[in-house]
Amino acid sequence: xxxxxxxxxxxxxxxxxxxxxxxxxxxxxxxxxxxxxxxxxxxxxxxxxxxxxxxxxxxxxxxxxxxxxxxxxxxxxxxxxxxxxxxxxxxxxxxxxxxxxxxxxxxxxxxxxxxxxxxxxxxxxxxxxxxxxxxxxxxxxxxxxxxxxxxxxxxxxxxxxxxxxxxxxxxxxxxxxxxxxxxxxxxxxxxxxxxxxxxxxxxxxxxxxxxxxxxxxxxxxxxxxxxxx
Ligand SMILES: [Zn+2]
Ligand SMILES: [Zn+2]
Numbered sequence: 001x002x003x004x005x006x007x008x009x010x011x012x013x014x015x016x017x018x019x020x021x022x023x024x025x026x027x028x029x030x031x032x033x034x035x036x037x038x039x040x041x042x043x044x045x046x047x048x049x050x051x052x053x054x055x056x057x058x059x060x061x062x063x064x065x066x067x068x069x070x071x072x073x074x075x076x077x078x079x080x081x082x083x084x085x086x087x088x089x090x091x092x093x094x095x096x097x098x099x100x101x102x103x104x105x106x107x108x109x110x111x112x113x114x115x116x117x118x119x120x121x122x123x124x125x126x127x128x129x130x131x132x133x134x135x136x137x138x139x140x141x142x143x144x145x146x147x148x149x150x151x152x153x154x155x156x157x158x159x160x161x162x163x164x165x166x167x168x169x170x171x172x173x174x175x176x177x178x179x180x181x182x183x184x185x186x187x188x189x190x191x192x193x194x195x196x197x198x199x200x201x202x203x204x205x206x207x208x209x210x211x212x213x214x215x216x217x218x219x220x221x222x223x224x225x226x227x228x229x
Pocket of ligand 1: 008013014038
């Protein structure tokens with residue numbers, strides 16, 4: 001059983017409907033899931049509204065599903081505005097697409113994300129600095145260790161900065177298709193591969209579950225209306 005808090009569906013550039021991704025994930029042992037499709041001002045309303053419908057539906061299978069977003073390639077000076085708008089529209093988890101080594105993400109994106117306490121996870125932050133990791137700790141922004149091949153090149157560095165700063169970490173897949181979903185054991189091995197101990201890997205799983213629990217007891221997800229017979 002694990003929590004997967006970074007995935008993509010047909011609502012952006014993933015392969016599956018949100019509900020099919022949820023089905024594939026639950027069969028793979030994922031108990032807590034977040035849809036986090038790429039968003040900017042262009043598609044924010046649609047992604048949040050449509051994601052919420054399948055998130056609610058998927059909970060029929062006994063999983064907890066958050067309708068989130070991944071704020072992606074937004075100009076640094078406008079990131080806070082898009083994060084705030086996502087929250088106001090009811091986004092249940094906010095991920096920011098960090099400065100991965102494999103894409104020309106604008107410099108300053110990591111800093112904007114770790115300075116904003118409304119951000120839950122800074123995804124694949126590449127060559128994050130110690131100062132940024134310390135701000136992530138202070139503002140409760142989790143730093144991501146990723147199993148995605150294009151983004152995992154800096155995992156060891158991210159893990160070291162997070163360790164030194166005492167910042168929380170999570171392991172995510174950034175899944176764009178069913179083949180990207182992983183088991184808890186594989187997630188544990190990704191964490192070990194980043195240089196983390198068994199205890200730290202276990203801590204990361206707890207961090208992810210804690211993020212979901214926090215959202216469902218106090219956050220937007222708790223207020224989601226469910227129509228049940
Ligand atoms: Zn993508
Ligand atoms: Zn992503």
